[in-house]
Amino acid sequence: MGKGMKWAAEKKEFQDSITGVNITQLTDHLAHSYHPYFTNDAFYRNGSKLLFCSDRGNAPNLYSLDLSSGEMTQMTDLDRDVPKGIQGTYINPIKDEAYFTYGTTIIAIDLHSYEERVVYTQPPGYNFSNLSCTADGKHLCFGLTEDLSKVIQSNLSGGYMGFEEIEAARPHCQICLLTIETGETTVVHEDHRWIGHVNASPTQPHLITFCHEGPWEKVDHRIWTMNLATGEVWKIREGKPNQFAGHEYWHADGIHIGYHGFTESLDRKDEKFIGYSKFDQSEGEEFEFPYQNMHIHSNDASLIVGDGQQSSAYHGERFQDCIFLWKKSGDVMEGPRILCKHRGSFQIQQVHVHPRLNADATKVILTSDQSGYGNIYLVDVPEFETLPLLANGKLIKP
Numbered sequence: 001m002g003k004g005m006k007w008a009a010e011k012k013e014f015q016d017s018i019t020g021v022n023i024t025q026l027t028d029h030l031a032h033s034y035h036p037y038f039t040n041d042a043f044y045r046n047g048s049k050l051l052f053c054s055d056r057g058n059a060p061n062l063y064s065l066d067l068s069s070g071e072m073t074q075m076t077d078l079d080r081d082v083p084k085g086i087q088g089t090y091i092n093p094i095k096d097e098a099y100f101t102y103g104t105t106i107i108a109i110d111l112h113s114y115e116e117r118v119v120y121t122q123p124p125g126y127n128f129s130n131l132s133c134t135a136d137g138k139h140l141c142f143g144l145t146e147d148l149s150k151v152i153q154s155n156l157s158g159g160y161m162g163f164e165e166i167e168a169a170r171p172h173c174q175i176c177l178l179t180i181e182t183g184e185t186t187v188v189h190e191d192h193r194w195i196g197h198v199n200a201s202p203t204q205p206h207l208i209t210f211c212h213e214g215p216w217e218k219v220d221h222r223i224w225t226m227n228l229a230t231g232e233v234w235k236i237r238e239g240k241p242n243q244f245a246g247h248e249y250w251h252a253d254g255i256h257i258g259y260h261g262f263t264e265s266l267d268r269k270d271e272k273f274i275g276y277s278k279f280d281q282s283e284g285e286e287f288e289f290p291y292q293n294m295h296i297h298s299n300d301a302s303l304i305v306g307d308g309q310q311s312s313a314y315h316g317e318r319f320q321d322c323i324f325l326w327k328k329s330g331d332v333m334e335g336p337r338i339l340c341k342h343r344g345s346f347q348i349q350q351v352h353v354h355p356r357l358n359a360d361a362t363k364v365i366l367t368s369d370q371s372g373y374g375n376i377y378l379v380d381v382p383e384f385e386t387l388p389l390l391a392n393g394k395l396i397k398p
Contacts, residue, residue, distance in 0.1 A: 001057040003077045003114050009070025016340035019387055022380040026065060031055040032374035034367040036089050038297050038354040039199050039249045044091050052376055053086045062086055075114045088130045094137025101128040120178055132200040140178040141208050143198045146171035167194050167214025188228060203254025207279055216244035217264055223248045225279050236277050252299040255279055260296045276301050287333035297356045302328050305364050307342060307353035319390055323355055327384045337387035340379050343370035350374055
């Protein structure tokens with residue numbers, strides 16, 4: 001075991017039991033393997049390689065997978081006892097370099113040589129949240145959160161233990177901007193709110209989103225946008241009472257922000273919605289339907305994927321653990337149509353399904369522990385109309 005070690009291809013193909021679509025299982029090991037968080041593009045070298053995480057060898061490490069041959073290469077050799085954020089690894093959009101947190105540091109890793117270097121060391125009394133790289137490849141933006149571990153017991157990756165307590169404690173948090181070439185770091189925003197999900201626009205180097213973390217219905221406001229050039233900060237979806245949105249992500253144009261959410265009221269208890277907004281709130285749309293997702297992703301508003309979990313009205317139905325697709329047609333969001341079963345447990349953060357469309361929306365990458373261990377799957381996306389429609393808990397075949 002060690003950096004540079006090669007692993008033989010583990011991939012195999014099968015057809016989904018409901019739709020018959022082709023699924024390629026990329027990993028097959030008696031340890032969890034999982035792709036990075038759904039806001040982070042894990043494909044690189046023009047889509048020929050995939051960066052992924054695996055616990056094989058009894059320690060979480062980064063690996064590279066050749067999508068043509070299936071061969072895998074171990075990229076890191078990390079101490080299993082050091083806290084690390086490899087599921088949040090972010091690839092530089094300009095050069096073959098990626099970044100992850102490791103202990104009290106941010107590490108840059110060369111995707112050719114696998115050489116590592118420390119680019120930042122955090123101040124005492126803080127923990128990292130996620131990081132991302134600006135569209136010009138010049139800066140990292142990341143969050144620092146006041147360490148409350150001495151007063152609040154938490155396990156956020158397994159069952160969100162301590163989630164409400166941390167939000168209620170109003171920890172001091174900062175958003176930092178690091179110049180990769182020089183290491184110079186500036187605090188660009190701070191607040192006594194739990195700040196997370198610092199995501200850089202994939203096309204606009206001056207724009208980021210971030211959130212006020214915690215239960216969506218309890219935070220003051222969830223989705224925020226920031227202009228790094230001016231320091232201006234503003235809300236997305238401001239002034240919508242009893243509606244709560246989150247799991248925000250950038251569309252591929254780096255201008256629009258996608259999200260999903262729910263309405264909380266006695267007469268609209270089970271209403272869920274999918275939506276998007278331009279970064280300046282000058283345009284956007286929302287679509288209501290009775291199905292709940294843990295996460296959604298899309299390259300634009302035309303085709304959306306979600307790791308579907310049906311609302312309480314349909315609990316117990318056999319379509320609860322499916323990957324859903326929605327297609328925008330004029331002013332209507334058609335669907336959901338079932339792409340495939342995912343059968344994921346969501347037991348821990350590493351095996352959250354986190355579906356993500358590839359750049360041309362021909363495939364969906366996801367993680368599932370349907371075999372007992374987390375593994376990575378690549379699902380072919382056929383024509384939308386060829387997939388079965390789910391309506392009122394019933395499957396309608398095309």
